[in-house]
Each structure stands twice: as structure tokens, then as C-alpha cells.
Amino acid sequence: MTRKELVANIRRKKSFLCVGLDTELSKIPKHLLASDDPVFEFNKKIIDATIDYAVAYKPNIAFYEAMGVAGWTSLQKTVNYLEHYRSEVFLIADAKRGDIGNTSSQYAKTFYDKTYSGFDFNAVTVAPYMGEDSVTPFLAHKDKWVILLALTSNKGACNFQFQKVMTPEGERYLFELVLETSKKWGTPNNMMFVVGATQAEMLQSIRKIVPEHFLLVPGVGAQGGSLQDVVKYGINTQCGLLVNASRSILYASAEKDFGEMARAEAKKLKLEMEAELKLYGII
Amino acid sequence: MTRKELVANIRRKKSFLCVGLDTELSKIPKHLLASDDPVFEFNKKIIDATIDYAVAYKPNIAFYEAMGVAGWTSLQKTVNYLEHYRSEVFLIADAKRGDIGNTSSQYAKTFYDKTYSGFDFNAVTVAPYMGEDSVTPFLAHKDKWVILLALTSNKGACNFQFQKVMTPEGERYLFELVLETSKKWGTPNNMMFVVGATQAEMLQSIRKIVPEHFLLVPGVGAQGGSLQDVVKYGINTQCGLLVNASRSILYASAEKDFGEMARAEAKKLKLEMEAELKLYGII
Numbered sequence: 001m002t003r004k005e006l007v008a009n010i011r012r013k014k015s016f017l018c019v020g021l022d023t024e025l026s027k028i029p030k031h032l033l034a035s036d037d038p039v040f041e042f043n044k045k046i047i048d049a050t051i052d053y054a055v056a057y058k059p060n061i062a063f064y065e066a067m068g069v070a071g072w073t074s075l076q077k078t079v080n081y082l083e084h085y086r087s088e089v090f091l092i093a094d095a096k097r098g099d100i101g102n103t104s105s106q107y108a109k110t111f112y113d114k115t116y117s118g119f120d121f122n123a124v125t126v127a128p129y130m131g132e133d134s135v136t137p138f139l140a141h142k143d144k145w146v147i148l149l150a151l152t153s154n155k156g157a158c159n160f161q162f163q164k165v166m167t168p169e170g171e172r173y174l175f176e177l178v179l180e181t182s183k184k185w186g187t188p189n190n191m192m193f194v195v196g197a198t199q200a201e202m203l204q205s206i207r208k209i210v211p212e213h214f215l216l217v218p219g220v221g222a223q224g225g226s227l228q229d230v231v232k233y234g235i236n237t238q239c240g241l242l243v244n245a246s247r248s249i250l251y252a253s254a255e256k257d258f259g260e261m262a263r264a265e266a267k268k269l270k271l272e273m274e275a276e277l278k279l280y281g282i283i
Numbered sequence: 284m285t286r287k288e289l290v291a292n293i294r295r296k297k298s299f300l301c302v303g304l305d306t307e308l309s310k311i312p313k314h315l316l317a318s319d320d321p322v323f324e325f326n327k328k329i330i331d332a333t334i335d336y337a338v339a340y341k342p343n344i345a346f347y348e349a350m351g352v353a354g355w356t357s358l359q360k361t362v363n364y365l366e367h368y369r370s371e372v373f374l375i376a377d378a379k380r381g382d383i384g385n386t387s388s389q390y391a392k393t394f395y396d397k398t399y400s401g402f403d404f405n406a407v408t409v410a411p412y413m414g415e416d417s418v419t420p421f422l423a424h425k426d427k428w429v430i431l432l433a434l435t436s437n438k439g440a441c442n443f444q445f446q447k448v449m450t451p452e453g454e455r456y457l458f459e460l461v462l463e464t465s466k467k468w469g470t471p472n473n474m475m476f477v478v479g480a481t482q483a484e485m486l487q488s489i490r491k492i493v494p495e496h497f498l499l500v501p502g503v504g505a506q507g508g509s510l511q512d513v514v515k516y517g518i519n520t521q522c523g524l525l526v527n528a529s530r531s532i533l534y535a536s537a538e539k540d541f542g543e544m545a546r547a548e549a550k551k552l553k554l555e556m557e558a559e560l561k562l563y564g565i566i
Contacts, residue, residue, distance in 0.1 A: 131439020156414020
């Protein structure tokens, strides 16, 4: 999917909601456990329930891997199911991968190359620590995106991301240097950055470095970030935001009405987003 | 496996060789392609051929993921096969994972919790960018290890790992700060660090920060690092090194003799290691 298509979907759906599919067997409604593939049955229902309000889905790969071969199979079925909605959905593998070049090439095949792995994601989240040649293999795939970690929403972001580094241009936080350096590896048409919603006040300085790029923003809802603050400091003329919600939607109910409750939660977020999009003249 | 047991294996086998299982369908001998699971057949033969000379095996998870469900199945069979050799083999998932706490917990289950995922690795490689709470869930599993990226062997290590950061104690390279900070999260009994062999000259300053920890050293062989330099600057009183070789062993021959040739290559490395262990009085 191109940036133009993504922006068109945002305008049409009046939403920049990404639904995180962090599906856990221990949290899904008990009545699903009798089915052959409870994780897939759950995801299918969540997708159907939220498709009107979401422009992106983001399976969190850890939750599938943790179930071994069975989990990987559930992920494959989920991705296949999303084929029904392919033109209206930006599909992100939240995998936080990154390794030396020939290994990153394999990870890129995993998530981008359907003939090879079975998957056809639009984007993968990638960790920056190993530098340029750990990221560029993901950018070598036509029409695919890298979403690079910049500033994350967790407490541990303080350990390294907020360290002051000295550059020829002056002092920077490490995450600012990551943005400045890595934006040269791609373009706003094939790179996005992860910026946690709990760091909303930092979005102003981030937007000075990457005014045009899309930002993937986790941490609204369960992690405590504010949608309004994220928009205030992070929105740009093409929206430029994908805001993720996972647990607040997936586990809105643990009963048979989980689909309806997930839909209601997604709709609530969509209406908030619609108001913001209007406020800032995007729609 | 405890550190004591690992050191005992090193002394007994007179080797600190880790064989990296970066198995690629396009590189394995053609006659294997007719079998039901060529990747597993290849790995089985490589393991049998090198077991006398290796104290560790390190499947590179990217190469299995890239084949989707089939690859994940080959990995499972490879790990099951290594059960035959369990007491003499330290088993590393080279996965470069790391995410917020509840997601890292899932990755830890993936690789450590056999009842959950089918896997029972001794260690996982983890990326440091997201900080403490992205790493500690891996340390919560009894007798399991984290191998944290510190200084990698690729060109992109220069982008961020060699950036100068300012700390209250003075200037540091980022990778030095990663070592200083993260060593407090665990102990030499449950943490190791990745240090690329192409950075051998940095091992002296690394050893000042982490004198006791084991270091996992990739980059000898295909990537051009020198075993003798790694030992000179990196060895400690309990060896403290696991040196990885992948392509030079796996693809020593593309013919039916690939097992014998892999064994010969592993033996060559083992004999070099044995000489070093004697030189430094470890055996």
C-alpha cells in the first residue's frame, strides 16, 4: 500500500486507528476454546467487528510465536483472512526484528514475500541498534515499509533512548539521533517511526526532525497515553499518525458479546479520531 | 544449563565453538531437497558431524521464520533432535528479540517454556534499545540466559553503538553504557553479551566492564574476524567465550560429503581453540 492509498483510507474511514492483535489464549472468551483454532476464531471476529473503524491491523508476533507451530499457523490464517479486506487495511507485523544484513534479508522475506513464507505484510517494526545495514534489507522490497523504533512507550525507554549523545551538530537524545540518521535510509513513502503515546510531549521535537513521516503510536489506552495529546503534538497535513489500541479493544468483554463490545470500543476511538481530523482540517 | 556446567563442557571438549544453524534451502546440497524436510535433514547431519567439537548450537531464527509454518516446524524438529545431546549442548535462539514487558514475556515463553511453545532453549539473543523492562522478562525464567547485543560485527554498528554518550561518570560509547547499565539487571550466571569478532580490539575495554561474563562472539570466518585476536583480548579465567561459526561450517561443501567437510572444518576450529585454551591455562 502506498502512502497516498493509506491517507485516502484514513480520510474515507475518518479514522487512523490501528487494531493490535495481541491475542492471548488465557484472555479470550472461554467458549472459543472448544474450537480447532481459538486464536484465529477470536481474531476473525475482532476483525469483522472493527473493520469499519480501523485502517490498520498489527498482529504482535510474540503472541503467536509463543504458541510454537500452532501459533504460527493461527497467524497465517489471520493474515489470509485479512485478504478479504486488503485494499482498506495496512497490515503491520509488530516483530521488532533487526540483525546483520543477510539475516535481516531473511526477516524481510518472512514478512513481505508471500511466495516464500506465506505472508504479505505491508510493514514490519524494526529495532535500530544494529544500524543501517540491519534496516535497509527491509527497504529493498518494493512498496513495503519499515517502521523503526524511535521512542517507545515503556519505562525502559529512559535507559538508552533518552541518553544524551554528542554529534557534530550538537547534543541530541539518542532517539533524536536515530530519527536524524535513519530518515536518510528511506523516504516518508517507505519509512515510519514508532513513538509511544506516553511520550506525547516529545512529539513536538520529533516533528521537527521528521515532519512528513507517519508515526505509529502505541500506548493509548491500557498504557495510559492520551489520544488528544498525541494528535495535538503529532498530527501533520496528511494526518501522519496511526494510533494503536490492543487490549482495550480485544478484551473489552470476556463473554460471548466480545465482538460487539470490541466494535463499540473501536467506534468510540474512531469518533474521537474523526473529531480530531475535523479539528485539524484533514477531513 | 548453569555456567559451571558450560565451563565443564568447554574443558571436556577442549572447545568453545558454537555452531550457528543459519540453514538456507538455496545453499544446502541438492540431493537433500527430495526429502520431506530438507532443512531438518541437513541440520541433523550437521549436528551429528560437529557434536564432538561444539559446546553450543545457535539456530538463527530468521532462516526458519522465512519459510513460514514449514520453517517453524523444521526448527522444532531440530531442537527436538538436540535433546539427544542436551547435557553437552548450550542451545541459543539467535532471535534478537525485545519489546515492552508483557510482549517480552511472550517471547521468553516462546524460547524457554517447552510446555507452552515446544521449545526449551538455554538462551535468547535480545536487543537492548527498549531498556530494562524489555530484557528482565527473559531473566525471570530459572536457569535461562539472556545474551544481550552490545557491540555487533556489522558495518551499521558505527551508526549508534559507537556514538559517544555523556554519563555522570564521563564519556562512553553507547555500547559501553549498554554493558554498564545492563549488567546490573542480571549476573554472570544468567547474562552474556554479543561482541562481534570484527571488533576484537574493543574487547580489552569491554573486559574492564564485564570481566566475568561470557561473550558470544560471531563474525569469525565468513565475516573476517580473527580467533586469535578474540582470545587474546577476550578470554578470562573460565574461558568466558563462545565463538560462533556458521557459514564456514555449514557450507564447507555443497556435495554429498557436506557432513564430513563440516566435521573437518569444526575440528580445525576446535584444534585452534584447544591450543588457545592451553596457552591461557584453562585446560
